[in-house]
Amino acid sequence: MIGQNPIFIPGPTNIPDSLRNAMNVQSTDHRAPDFVEIFAPVLEKLKDIFKTKDATTIIFPSSGTGGWEAAISNTMSVGDKVLIARYGMFSHRWIDLCQRHGLDVEIIECEWGTGAPAHLFAQRLEKDKNNEIKAVLVTHNETATGVRSDIKAVREAIDSANHDALLYVDCVSSLASMDFRMDEWGVDIAISGSQKGLMLNSGLAILAVSEKALARTKRANLPRTFFSFDDMINANKMGGFPYTPPLQLIHGLNAALKIIENEGLENVFRRHFRLAQGVREAVKAWGFRLCAKTPDLYSDSISAIYVPEGFDSDELTNHTYDKYQVSFGVGLGEMAKKAFRIGHLGALTDVMVLSGLATIEMAMADLNYPIELGSGVSAAQQYYRNNSA
Ligand SMILES: *Cc1c(COP(=O)(O)O)cnc(C)c1O
Numbered sequence: 363m364i365g366q367n368p369i370f371i372p373g374p375t376n377i378p379d380s381l382r383n384a385m386n387v388q389s390t391d392h393r394a395p396d397f398v399e400i401f402a403p404v405l406e407k408l409k410d411i412f413k414t415k416d417a418t419t420i421i422f423p424s425s426g427t428g429g430w431e432a433a434i435s436n437t438m439s440v441g442d443k444v445l446i447a448r449y450g451m452f453s454h455r456w457i458d459l460c461q462r463h464g465l466d467v468e469i470i471e472c473e474w475g476t477g478a479p480a481h482l483f484a485q486r487l488e489k490d491k492n493n494e495i496k497a498v499l500v501t502h503n504e505t506a507t508g509v510r511s512d513i514k515a516v517r518e519a520i521d522s523a524n525h526d527a528l529l530y531v532d533c534v535s536s537l538a539s540m541d542f543r544m545d546e547w548g549v550d551i552a553i554s555g556s557q558k559g560l561m562l563n564s565g566l567a568i569l570a571v572s573e574k575a576l577a578r579t580k581r582a583n584l585p586r587t588f589f590s591f592d593d594m595i596n597a598n599k600m601g602g603f604p605y606t607p608p609l610q611l612i613h614g615l616n617a618a619l620k621i622i623e624n625e626g627l628e629n630v631f632r633r634h635f636r637l638a639q640g641v642r643e644a645v646k647a648w649g650f651r652l653c654a655k656t657p658d659l660y661s662d663s664i665s666a667i668y669v670p671e672g673f674d675s676d677e678l679t680n681h682t683y684d685k686y687q688v689s690f691g692v693g694l695g696e697m698a699k700k701a702f703r704i705g706h707l708g709a710l711t712d713v714m715v716l717s718g719l720a721t722i723e724m725a726m727a728d729l730n731y732p733i734e735l736g737s738g739v740s741a742a743q744q745y746y747r748n749n750s751a
Contacts, residue, residue: 446469678731
């Protein structure tokens, strides 16, 4: 096997050769001045990606899940109440993490395929006259269902209820692929990772934390050591880490931020929209349905697609891998066996997306799906031809 096929899972994503080279580094002294020269600008430049001026950017050796844990353990105490809606596997896992940390988690159950229910948050917060709810937790892009939520509307819900709950947002699968505006949306903690829009290997939790959220660390009594904001910020001020940093990923992140800067962040979003739109045209041509209920919820970084009644999406993704050596995302949680997912984020071009659509079509034809071979590819081709970058 040559191993040159792109992957179409929603993280980790395809790594450009230039980034793989940037991550191929010899061990160097992380207390020497040349590490500081790389690292300090990385923390600064990350602020542009989060669209924040005021927040503090923090990097931990971890993954997105560790980012959730850092956000909670630094700002919460056992028994603190948080409000969160469950509408997919990732919001579900964040709930689980909060519960295991002993928080009082108030859950609004939503149909999978819908997004953050701003109006229900507003109703609940209005009733919470004593400000018992410490934070509202929202998954910006629910990677299990391909749903993007309206974070601005959630901020407006909190403000309209005159509530002082903080807003924590998981932007693991949206940062650097879809517009995210930390300051404008009043986000207090934004949590991401290295292996999705940032096109790197997994291994970094990347956060941006507001002054208000940092102030909460003083009263928060959950234990944290490795994930301590204070320890990390103090070490960062001296130009380093409180422990040995993953040098290769920091070099990679430095290079990734340059790639994004060269393309232009808004152009990165436009490219993701175009790529996603081509996929959506293909889905329409097959006569299939997206898990996302309405167009305003469509994600530009991942599409979750129902297979027709009587078909098993796991069989489809397994077959595609076994016969064609191409990976697609499986259905997660309530979507298990009912839907497959196409990850279309990161370092991706029209040509790569077309190859993915062509491959999944071959697999569907092999398994006697009711589609016409080439129909989805053709629809996407038309879209890409008529909407050049
Ligand atoms: C990928 C992902 C995560 C975190 O996953 P890790 O495997 O821990 O990096 C969290 N939330 C969302 C929405 C994700 O897509």
